[in-house]
Amino acid sequence: MEGYFDANKRIRTGLVTLALFIASPCFGEEHTFTLASPDKNIDVEIEVNQGVSYQIALDGKSILLPSNIDLQLESLPSLSDGIRLTDKKSHQVNEVLEPEVRVKSQKILDSYNQLSLSFSNNYTVTFRAFNNGIAYRFETDINQDIVVIDELAEFNFPAPSTTYFPKEEGFYSHNERSYLKEKVSDIKATDLASTPTLIDTEAGKLLITETALENYAGLWLIGSEKGLKGTFAHYPTQKAVGETPWQDRNEPITHRAKYIAKSSGKRTYPWRVLAIAKQDKDLLTNQLTYQLAIPSKLADTSWIKPGKVAWDWFNANNLHGVDFEAGLNTATYKHYIDFAAEYGLEYVILDEGWYPLGDLMGTVAGFDVPELIRYGKEKGVGIILWASWLTLRDQFDEAMDRFQQLGAVGIKPDFFQRDDQEMVQFYWKIAKEAAERELLVDFHGSYKPAGLRRTYPNVISREGVKGLEWNKWSYDSTPEHNTTLPFIRQVAGPMDYTPGVMSNAIGPAAFENINYSGKDSNHQDFTIRFMRPMSQTTRVHQMAMFTVFESPLQMMADTPSQYRKNSECAAFIAKVPTVWDETIPLEGSIGDFVMVARKHQSTWHVGAMTDENARTLPLDLSFLEEGKWKMVIFEDGPNAKHWAEDYRSKTLEVTNETKLYISLAPGGGYTARLSKM
CATH class of the missing domain: 3.20.20.70 (Aldolase class I)
Known part of the structure; x- marks a missing residue:
């Protein structure tokens, strides 16, 4: 156990576990349990009565009305199928975490009260109450593979409440949305939103998101009778290969299965996170998605270096005042490397165009990537390589080996546009294989962060933002x-x-x-x-x-020409830390x-x-x-x-x-x- 805490830089300052087993005959059919945050400002009431529901109060005022939760597995009973409560365990934790990549802070106080309820169908539901939110997750202990047909996640709110709703057209999305301020009561069952989503109630702010998302589909939201309800992209079974433009990156789904996920029956599921704040500014320091994520799997993270990037794509390589024609060529990127070295930037990205689209093993005339990586090392500047996710998937092993052999320090996979179970697992595969090759990963065209950055700290940033x-x-x-x-x-x-x-x-x-x-x-x-x-x-x-804005890999989006023209501003920006x-x-x-x-x-x-x-x-x-x-x-x-x-x-x-x-x-x-x- 000590090795566990050392490997994940967890400093244990206090840990109390209270286990109470009560055989099922001692439980009636109705039970109400309460759970409070360590500072007693947040109260959670959990009711077991032909299912499980919970409600939340902030300083005694309702911020979430009774909301049902359940997990529906194929051919197996769910919580609403007359199952019995068999066990109750309470747990208190007061620790300090030290993240490998310090996004907000060097240390994170991880203090919470926990309640786990186990049932006769081999489900366990665990709730945690923090001073700035609550979270819950399911766990199953079933000796066979399971199929998740659906998950019930209700979020019911007192009226009047408003939401900042990142409305989506469908599950095939970069999750780059504007936040539309609407009355919760006006959100329809046909309105779809990605997460995180924020709700403003009279008691305070509540933000819905998730973490520890592994081997499962991501959480989305739709309108419901009393508020919002979770929904999920089902497993893809047919794809529009060869039928859409941009064949090196787009793979729209044309048919999905009737289930969310298939997996082993012995597992935990993603945490449903409800971040809570009395004042808007309190949201700025909320770190629950990190605290609840799966701890790091990397023994050595010393090679993971945050920093700034001279970026080419936004400014379309529009250099001026140079003695060569700017574009996708070696001279242009040597100029970017010189600029990065001059201003103390750690990285340069070679974005789209460094390889012939559709072939990560190919070369482009006039674009000497090995020479650029050699030149960058000479100047103390690392090179990060962009890649379409679809080409990367199709050439995965040889492409990942090529990145390492070239001497790249990171990759920027792009255009995923999905978070169904299949795609979530591909994110995990990229993170793991990149870590084995000591490559940073910056996901673009991606879903929101959902815990992977803690498990694999080389996942240093991601897009999923307009x-x-x-x-x-x-x-x-x-x-x-x-x-x-x-x-x-x-x-x-x-x-x-x-x-x-x-x-x-x-x-x-x-x-x-x-x-x-x-x-x-x-x-x-x-x-x-x-x-x-x-x-x-x-x-x-x-x-x-x-x-x-927080990004341990922070871009400087304009051209070296523009930054040199505005050198006073550029010099200031270059010195702003990224962690x-x-x-x-x-x-x-x-x-x-x-x-x-x-x-x-x-x-x-x-x-x-x-x-x-x-x-x-x-x-x-x-x-x-x-x-x-x-x-x-x-x-x-x-x-x-x-x-x-x-x-x-x-x-x-x-x-x-x-x-x-x-x-x-x-x-x-x-x-x-x-x-x-």
Whole structure:
């Protein structure tokens, strides 16, 4: 047992187990059990009566109404089939976890109360109550393979409640959605959402997601009579191979089985996570998806290096001021490597185009990948290779061996668009085989983080977010969207939003909030441009993303030419860490504004972003240690509301008694680095 805790960097500070076995005849048909969070602010009431239901109160006010749960297996009785309660066990844990990759903090307090209920059909249902949420999962102990036909997961809410609903068209999706604010009562059974999904009740905020997702299908949501209900992509049986465009990456499902999953009957199932917050900003430090995930399977993680990436695809390799023709060629990527080395960036990605599509073993004329990897090593810059998931699947063993033989440090598989059981298991296969070859993994075109990053810490980031690239073809990446993500999508885990564009403009939503005489209500500065993309935010809003948005593998999305042209901003961005020892949420309102302070070693960073509305926020520096601090600040310039690239930099001497007020332009931002003097 000690080896278990050492291998997973768990520091045990307190552990109490209370086991109580009561033979089934001693149990009546109805039982009510209560479970409280360690701080007693969250109460869970679990009722066993021809099935299992639970409800949650926050500070004595209902935040979740009685909601039924069940697991339906083929040809076997479920909880609602007259089964008996046979055992009850209580468990209390108070530990400190030390994650291998420090996304939010160096240490995580893992403190909870647990109740496990076992039944005569060899099911166990386990509930855990934390100070910032509750979770439950099923376990089966059945001596045969099982088929999961369905899982009942109700989430019923008191009225009035609203939801930030990431509405989807179907299960075949990149899960890159906007969060639509709707009344829960207006969500129909035909409305489908991916998770995480947030619900705002009068008692507080409740976010639904999952973790420890292995050998199972991912959790989605639909409307129900009293709230929302879980639904799942069934196992795929027929695929549209050869019938769709982009044959190297798209494999739509044309028929699915009547079951969710097949597996061994002796197993645990994913945790259903309900993160709970009294204030919006409390969501920013919730780490339940990590705490409940399967512990690391890697004995050595010393080779896993977070860092920044010079990224090519967003900016379409639009270098200028160089003496060669930019494009998918060796000279262009040597230029990216030189830029990365100059600015202290750890990585360069070779995105789509480094291999002939459909053949990961092939080569492209004028693109010398071995030479680029050799050159990168000489400069201290690692190379990460993009790959279509479908080509990777079809050439898996030889492709993975080639990545290792080339000397790549990581891979970026893309375009998965599914989270049924088959695809979930392919994620696990990639993570495991990549770890054996000491390769980082950055999943794109992916479902949300669901625990794999803890089990295999080389899964260092993933997409599953409507990010900066959407500015290339839509108006969706608005400041409001950006200030929503930290409170919802980021609670599930790191998000590879790919920030940092230096071409900035006022988007249509922000422009409507700018008042000056002679305004043309149809005017805007932002333009959709695929080859020379821009943002719908101010320059400093983009800079602040590097502190506000969490991704241990953080992209710098613009070109080396643009960053050198804006070297003061680029140099600041390049020094922002990608992992953190401590995170302190300072201010926050979902979809309105966010401000966070983060510490890395001895340096603090502050990042703030606002939606389309200009606003002034207080900045209290009492989180600093004693002494004098040098504060390097980037803030929106006085004309940023008309010219989004306008910014102002300055340096102050401050202490932990300093109190500031920061002004944010429409779609604006603020960022600062604080170093001990």
